Amino acid sequence: MTIKEIASLAGVSISTVSKIVNNKDQNINPETRSRVLKIVKEYNYTPYGMVKNISSAKTFLLGVLLRTASQSNLMLNGILQAAQEQGYNVLLLDSLNSTDTELKHITSLCKNNVDGVIWEPVDENSSQYEHYFAEQNISVCYINGPDTAYNIDFEKMGYVLTQKLLEYKHSKIACLMKEKSRRSQMVFAGFKKCLFDNQIPYHDKMRLFISDPACCSKVLSHGFSGIVSSHFASSLILYEQMNKLHYYVPSDLSLVSLKDDVREAISFPHISSIKIPYREFGYYVCRNLIQKCEKKDQGEPEYTFVSQCIFDNEDSLDIPSFFRAKKIVVVGSINTDITFNVDWLPQAGKTTTILSSTTTLGGKGANQSVGAAKLGREVSLIGEIGNNTDSTFIFDILEKEQVTTQGVHRDMKAQTGKAYIYIERDGEGTITIMSGANGNLSPEDIQKRQHLFENAGFCLLSTEIPIHTVLEAAKIARKYGAKNIVKPAALKSIPDQLLQNTDIFIPNRKEAAALCPQHTTVEKQAEYFFQKGIEAVIITLGHEGCYLKTAETAKYFPAADFISIDTTGGADAFISALASFLIEGYSLEKAIRIATYAAGFCVSRQGVVPALIDHNTLETHIKKLEPNLLK
Known part of the structure; x- marks a missing residue:
């Protein structure tokens, strides 16, 4: 100066x-x-x-x-x-x-x-x-x-981030950037180069800015399944905003990002990231400066610092939903089941002594979702629970059973539904239900969560929730190409519109009689429902098996040979197994026969969720008795 x-x-x-x-x-x-x-x-x-x-x-x-x-x-x-x-x-x-x-x-x-x-x-x-x-x-x-x-070679890092999404079979990819950010521009250059090298056309819609209020809506409207982010802070914002829209990482959207040192302490959410090598870069530059100060011959320096690009985890990565095996969506009740073992069922004017009691997860929605998950299916459950301590108990069990709970919502103003179940020594029982939060599941709730129906093969519906909500779920399932299996629990009548949106109808003997009182035989009741436009009617008959009516078939199937201890969850086990094996490509008749074994295992043990059978045990048992039944 x-x-x-x-x-x-x-x-x-x-x-x-x-x-x-x-x-x-x-x-x-x-x-x-x-x-x-x-x-x-x-x-x-x-x-x-x-x-x-x-x-x-x-x-x-x-x-x-x-x-x-x-x-x-x-x-x-x-x-x-x-x-x-x-x-x-x-x-x-x-x-x-x-x-x-x-x-x-x-x-x-x-x-x-x-x-x-x-x-x-x-x-x-x-x-x-x-x-x-x-x-x-x-x-x-x-x-x-x-x-x-x-x-730092941010262009290479952008390339590697994009390549990782391609490895997971994503082709609809966007780059999330910060405006006026040099790092973002370099990551974006690597993003475009990777697309070019993999013959994926680039268009300007693939460039997103986190500052854009319409950023999330653009992700949805353009159908992006994978996002490359130049800044971890931007990734966190996108993650939270998509959650509010009921779109989740990685089931609905895969997300990869760079991570800088100020984000090192963040352990959740687990966004798959490459750490920016700031320490190594600082060391490299300083060593070069000292050599320059001391006039040591170092030749022409490498100005672009290249390091290994290693992902810290792959938790926010999954293949796009349309590449996965068809999943099952379950829309129904979620309860805590309080089961009482008694000598005889309660009767008016008589005192019944309770021999023992247990508390478990219940409700047809929860039972069917756990049943399908245990059989190896990807399952999304949609339902309402309360804000009491039961909700934590329910979430813990569903998570343990690997049921996707993104569609389960806590109702802050209601109690979780409860079912009081009385079981006699012969396994027969009766149930009384307090609907609680289940009664608040609305058609609007289904519409908000309709993205969960993407890539669904079957939607399992039970009528312990409002009937207009069941109808909305059936319509949305059809919209996404899923078939509907309906269990008409606790109904005195059923709308024709719901039957018209039903592919497989599964009442038990008493439910069929209540909904079709003009006919007294199982065959005529099944025919009545079939004439409503249903593709397949299956009336379950407890220890007598079930009856099937389709355009090609009208026949009885025997029950599997199990001793009945508790019949409460038999139908739920049957339905979840039926859907699971239909998704695997089994014929309807073979799937029914397999489902009777799943139901048999369930009724031979106390409770429902603890009694539901897993895929390996079920197939091992069937191989001993009917090896030709399995593929």
Whole structure:
């Protein structure tokens, strides 16, 4: 900084500055003196007479001048490590994204006679200050700036992020960016290159900005199944906003991101990320600067810093839903079941002694979802529970059984539904139900969660929830190409519109009689329902098996040979097994025969959820008795 430049900044003559810095300012206005001295101090001006005394000896002091130091912790650690290993000290300065502040810091570094500087220019105008370092022979290594600056290879990292999504069979991919971000632009360049190398056409809709209020709606409207994000903070925002729209990572959307050092402590959500190698980069640049200061021949340096791109996890990655095996959606009641074992069922005017009691997860929706999940199916459950302690109990069991609970909602104003079940010694029972939150599941709730029907093969519906909600779920399931299996529990009548949207109708003997009182035989009741436009009618008959009516077939199937202990969940076990094996490609008749075994296992044990059979045990048992039944 020269006296002429100081005079220009202060708006005074060169002689005025000279008089002030040499203490010959007796006749100068105090206000002018204060202004000049302030600028002299801010810009570290050194009078020529003092400059002549500055030693040319090495100071073993390095300067680090960053655009902003707020997010560079690990890079600074790398710089310090390299400096200390070589016997250097470091002077750190932050330009705060201001060229004015940057110039003040440059003059400070010159005044301190540093041997070299790691400089991150604020913008393209910063180059006008280069001459200050050149005049004092101070070596400079630029970072994140001009062509001769050292840079982390964000383009390669963007390429690797995109390649990971391609490995998971995604082709509808978008790049989530920050506006006016150099890192975002480099990641985006790698994103486009990876698409080109894999023959995937690029269009401008693939570029998203987290600052755009319509960002999430664009993800949905354009059908993106995978997102590459240049900033972890942007990933977190997208993650939370998509959750609010009931779209979830990774079942509905795969997400990969870069992660910087300020996000190191975040353990949830588990977004699959590549850590930006700031520490290694800082170490690399500082070592190169020291070699430059000591005039060691290093040849032409590699300005682009390349490191291994390793994902910390793959938890937010899955193949697109349309590549997965068809899943099952269950819409129905979720209860806590309180089961009482008694000698005889309660009767008016008589006292019944309870021999024992248990509390388990229940409700036809919950039972069927767990039954299908145990048989190896991907299952999404849609239902309502209360905000009491039962809700935590329910979520814990569903999570343990690997049922997807994104469609299960806590109703803050209701209790969780309860079922009080009385079981006699012969296994027959009776149930009383308090609907609770189940009664609040509305058609609007189904509409909000309709994305859960994507890639569904079957929708299992039971009528312990409002009938208009069941009808809405049946319509939406059909819209997404799923077939509906309806269990008409606790109904005195059933709308024809629901029957018209039903593919497989499964009442038990009593339910069939209640809904079709004009006919007294199972065959005629099944025929009545079939004539309503249903593809297949199956009337379950307890220990007598079931009866099937289709356009091609009308026949009885015997029950599997099991001793009945508790018949409560037999139908739920049957339905979940029927849907599971139909999805595997079995014929309806074979699936029914397999389902009778699943029901037999269930009724031979106490309770429902604990009694539901898993895929391996079921198939092992069937192979011993009917090996030709299985594929």
